[in-house]
Amino acid sequence: MLKKITIPILSTLMMSVSAFAQVPDSPVKVKLALITDQLSHPTAFAVTKKNPDLLFVTEQEGRIRIIQKGKLLEAPFLDIRKEVLKKEGYDERGLLGLAFHPDYASNGKFYVYCSVPVANPVKNQLDHQSEIREYTVSSNPLVADPAKMSKVLVIDQPQSNHNGGDLKFGSDGFLYISVGDGGGANDQHGEFGNAQNMTNLLGKILRIDVNKLPYTIPADNPFVGDANAKPEIYAYGLRNPWRISFDKKTHQLFAGEVGQNKYEEVDIITKGGNYGWRPIEGLHPFNEKDPQPKNPIAPIAEYPHPEGLSITGGFVYRGKAIPSLTGKYIFGDMMGPIWSLSPGKDDKWTRNKLSIGRDAGYWHVYSFGEDLSGELYVLTVILENTKGSLYKIVP
Template sequence: MRFSNLIFLLFFGLSSLGYAQKQGNLTYEVIVSDISIPWGFVFLPDNSILITEKEGKLIHFKNGKKTIISGLPEVTVRGQGGLMDIELHPNFTENNLIYFTYASSEGTGSGANTTLMSAELKSNTLINKKVLYKAEPNSRKGQHFGSRIVFDAQNRVYFSIGDRGNRDENPQDITRDCGKIYRLNDDGSIPDDNPFVNESNAKAAIYSYGHRNPQGMEINPFTNEIWSHEHGPKGGDEINIIHKGKNYGWPIISYGVNYSGSKFTGITKKEGMEQPLHYWTPSIAPSGMAFVNSDKYPNWKGNLLVGSLKFQYIANCTLQNGKVVKEQKILEGLGRVRSIEQGPEGYIFVGIEGVGIIKLMIK
């Protein structure tokens, strides 16, 4: 843990009891403290919070108390993999279903790969668990598990899986898992209109391909489009609007280079491959994203918030005509921003590694 984060926790760890701190015109308050890597979180109908801790714990925070949810499957903590994103079924109040992604060693090959599971949440226990998708084969590599989850208006579930460090084989091959965004019906079945259902040997769950490591995905509340961002290598982090069956180019086209500085491709554009809506060079290592459609932040309404792991801030992106026209760095220096959500009352909440979940306000 960085020294600055330690000081923050020592002095401001009681923020959940009503203490708040200022940064410019922002006020933030620690709502849930002492979370190492809050990979994802979601609000339940009673405004309590479910939080995934990457090390393999699912935490229910209610009335100032943290309770560990029992019944999780075995989670393989390997490199960037562990317990990752979480989302409620759109009809959660009727069915109590949650969906989450995690690294699992089940299936073919040694190591682990990303899995999507649904489960019913009952009395702080997961029951009726069902594996909806398991990427195969497993890999002993520790990078690029993804993963984010969203639902569309038809209750279809989308989730991302990174290329697992195999950029030359996985992302461009629709007969292989990884480096993809997938779409399933909420029961795990394949939608009849998925783009590759009639392609020989294709993974029928694939919705889009040519991705590196998408760790942000949201439905744009103003357009109902699926927006995603993904890690580039050294440079070339991207924001993309995800369309059915499209190829997003990795690693054939990219605005990035190898970590050594050498080039792995000489082109940034190619026919049949999508251009990013926006990209960052140098890389900010994006994780988590949220659209602001709340009156709590009148000057930000319509903006896109993207977390930076590398530089430890939120990129507050002003959008015009579907383009990023301005970026403002906010919430700098508190720690690696892992996850961002707009809560049910319209406030923005942020998961920060080594700190926990904070509530963001403008004063």
Template sequence: MIFATTPTARRFGWLAAVMLGAVQAVANPIPGEDSDVPKEIPLTDSAAQYRLQRLYVKQRFDSPVAMAVMPLPEPRHAIMQQRGEIWVLPQDEILGTPERFLDFREQLKKVILFEEGFHGMAFHPDFAQDGKFYISYSTVEPRRTIISEMRTTEGNPLQADPSTERVLLELPHIMANHFAGGLAFGPDDKLYIAIGDGGMRDEPYRLAQNPFSLHGKLLRIDVDDRTGALPYGIPKDNPFADKQEWRPEIWALGLRNPWGFSFDRVTGQLWLADVGQDIWEEVNLIKKGRNYGWSDRDGPRQAGFHSTPFLPDRKYEEPVYAYMHSEGVSITGGFVYRGNRLPRLEGCYIYGDWGFGTLSALRYEPDSGTVQERFSLHRRPENTETPFNPTMISEDVSGEIIIMSQEGNVYTLIPAAGE
């Protein structure tokens, strides 16, 4: 999810960008069509109104990267660890102990670089009946992204059977970063898959704009069908399903390293965070067949490293919101809040920044198609002994906020006093 492949490279790689952003930035930018003066969005500092509360205090997770709800008669939550394990969380978050659902560490034992390993998971909408779930991971020799289907063991929905793995998709990957790999079933019961651009700086191969490459795309497939010799189906209403020059799996294109996407449980809208390179971080509303610009564009502006579009006559969808590296360097995607605990955040998009250790919210106005307010919800205190680098922000079965952090803790957000 990060533009550098080691913590050290990351730390110094974005320092120059922050300095550049400080010179170029206007506070709180919202993108317009190549506008030189971004409009200012009102910022409400709400950090004093909320606090993090650690969950599952008996367990420290090893680089948690995803959480999903297991759709059982009594729903359970599962957390994915980057190096090859999935754990079912206890129903009693104070006294309970997580149970290991999948141990895939042997298969990933050669996967050691910073962004390699497990990336995403999703449970089939009929999981309670068919026991099917889906994982995204990267492996080596050769380096590639794999999307697989697995099943649980007979009679035990809380125990995966790795021998049932069925590979749906293998995609060669250039570098050991920008895998993306998020998975989610939409309201239409189709599986959506986020794939990064391959990982090279300035994206010299232009894969994110190439219609016959799956890199830098959001894909949509039907896991309950088959098209020709493919191990999955191509939905007939995919935007490019009838175009020979396009890969029919593509739902949207022009993404760099989409890190976190989700469907609003009320509206069904698809929100996606895309990690930027040197200047911009993006929040996007994904629409069928739209082009989100990378790497013809960088954030809301034309990319300085590509003087011409990859293909002529391209039209681009603008980010809902983009911020410069003076206020964050690696966006972590989240979801639109529909819970009950924090009524002031109803309908807000919750997201974070890995590098700055922040949590924020955007209030989007659908009639105008613009963000009206920003809220600062949490800032990592300086000189703290507890690191906080959000790797993913998800909603639990009740719509409440779950935040996973790099160091292995899992949190929720609660009112500091009482709302």
């Protein structure tokens, strides 16, 4: 199992990487504007073109909260706490992902990634199941009807951890889903683990078309027609891609990929790409007895565990308020530090620490968010009072 430490809930959810360029001594300075500190373990953030003044935040326990013009509304947008599996304390399960359909303004559809109990877990050798669900909003934009739900995709999970759990729509209109390797340590399931096993959906980035229920497979998915691979697979060889995001300008897909116990990494996900886990962790051999991937894709950055513990992932900044961050990938680690990655010559990226006015260890960085204008938000839990908080990154 992963090394457990006494920090709440997602503590070791995200682990792996070392910098490809030296981290400069002078950090980039930004400020954090508190939006609310009345959340509970915030895991995902989303906005819609239909209601741009509403910020939607998922809570791991099973609620979606709305922040309207800086005020957290008392009534949740959706409450499925009775259905979601999440235990108090250390746990990686729960309500983990949220994405609104590109045509939400006309069809009212949105999607969540959540953990649910499984019948006869011992007999079925499962811990739980991950469900991607579709919900529909009617006339009231502040309330979703929990009864208007359809299950899109159900994934068997052998362990409680390494669920991935992020959802993002690409510019192609398809839904991308990050899924971890099934948990435990060392990708222990099967002869060579799940991440290199193309007959299951674990340790992968998936891509599906949700416009016909439950879903269809995009015709250009890389393994369509391969009898030895699931057609939903878009990329593979991943341990626990906790948060994924698209660059608004380039449409590149970034992933914060949690490592085992030495390195955390950032990947740019490409169609059909193999990211090396379990034979490789970051840039380093991990299980040399496994068949080695022919063309593994290296991360664009990695950092060792003395600098962090579990990568969160983030977004490429495309806002206007902080020009010095434009085009840089802003990401963090569960243990508190936040960095920027700057693209350079020969595909080399330089990592810089952001000066945010908080010491590492003051909080846990659970996730990041991006609004319609490209401005970024940080979802945290403050350690001294365990409050779930949402901050906006400002000049």
